[in-house]
Amino acid sequence: MSLRSIDKQNIVDEVYAQIKNNIVTGIWKPGDKIPSEHDLCQMFKVSRVSVRSAIQKMRAIGIITTRHGQGSFVSQSIQDRILNDLTPIMNITEKEFMDMMEFRETIEFKCIDLAVQRADEEDIRCIEQALEKMVAGRSDYKKYTAADIEFHVAIAKASKNEILYQVVKNTHAYSEFLEELNRVFGVSQESVQGHIQQFEALKRRDSEAVKALIKMGMNENIQKLRERNEP
Known part of the structure; x- marks a missing residue:
């Protein structure tokens, strides 16, 4: 794997982590429409490809749903188990x-x-x-x-x-x-x-x-x- 492809994957993972954090912390709640790909690109200062890849990862495990012509939404039926799995571990006692x-x-x-x-x-x-x-x-x-x-x-x-x-x-x-x-x-x-x-x-x-x-x-x-x- 080239250095360039590693960097690209790191960017996708970082965008994924930021979107996940916004959902876990309740900034984007079940049923909420998340910002458009263009807006997410501006928000995270990354390419559309990286944003799209991160959203695809979310969609694959049922966190995000996409409606044609409407955009992407936090799944209404997101399971508590998935949210618990997403919740970051606090490394401070x-x-x-x-x-x-x-x-x-x-x-x-x-x-x-x-x-x-x-x-x-x-x-x-x-x-x-x-x-x-x-x-x-x-x-x-x-x-x-x-x-x-x-x-x-x-x-x-x-x-x-x-x-x-x-x-x-x-x-x-x-x-x-x-x-x-x-x-x-x-x-x-x-x-x-x-x-x-x-x-x-x-x-x-x-x-x-x-x-x-x-x-x-x-x-x-x-x-x-x-x-x-x-x-």
Whole structure:
């Protein structure tokens, strides 16, 4: 197999994973019409061939149905077993989640306090640019995560404390944590809106509002994690 064909298969698998994630997380529900092939191409920045191949895989196992002249739909009769098989495995334990909450409340919250005091116009611009990337990449959890990390690292940089900045920037467990949440829970409108609100509070120099929004998001995610772990 050539390198080119391997790359092509990886793209198809990635598009398949993104479509699957939108169904599993309820963005596209049973009976919903999914975006057209053209729109999916624009959404995922891939060729029509890759989108078509991913949809064919979905159709082959009964997740997607296609109606001539109407488009593709999430199957109305999709079985719970299929949905359970599709549900991504969360690779974060509740203990690891709570450890990360403590890390964020100790390190990241201090960065926010200092950023509110010390951020200059260039810092605010960098944070806003990362936010714009998040909004633009919300249909792809990997692109969204990269911008999500950039957003929080930019806030740490705005603290003007080099040690805190380097800790946030180089703590791989932190970036892996954010990616895992976005992979499993999907990129929700609430997540996007929450970051917009964080940015607006930061511009107002309201550190308590920024921290409250982050804490609210963390609490919502721990609740989702516990619900997944219920027998």
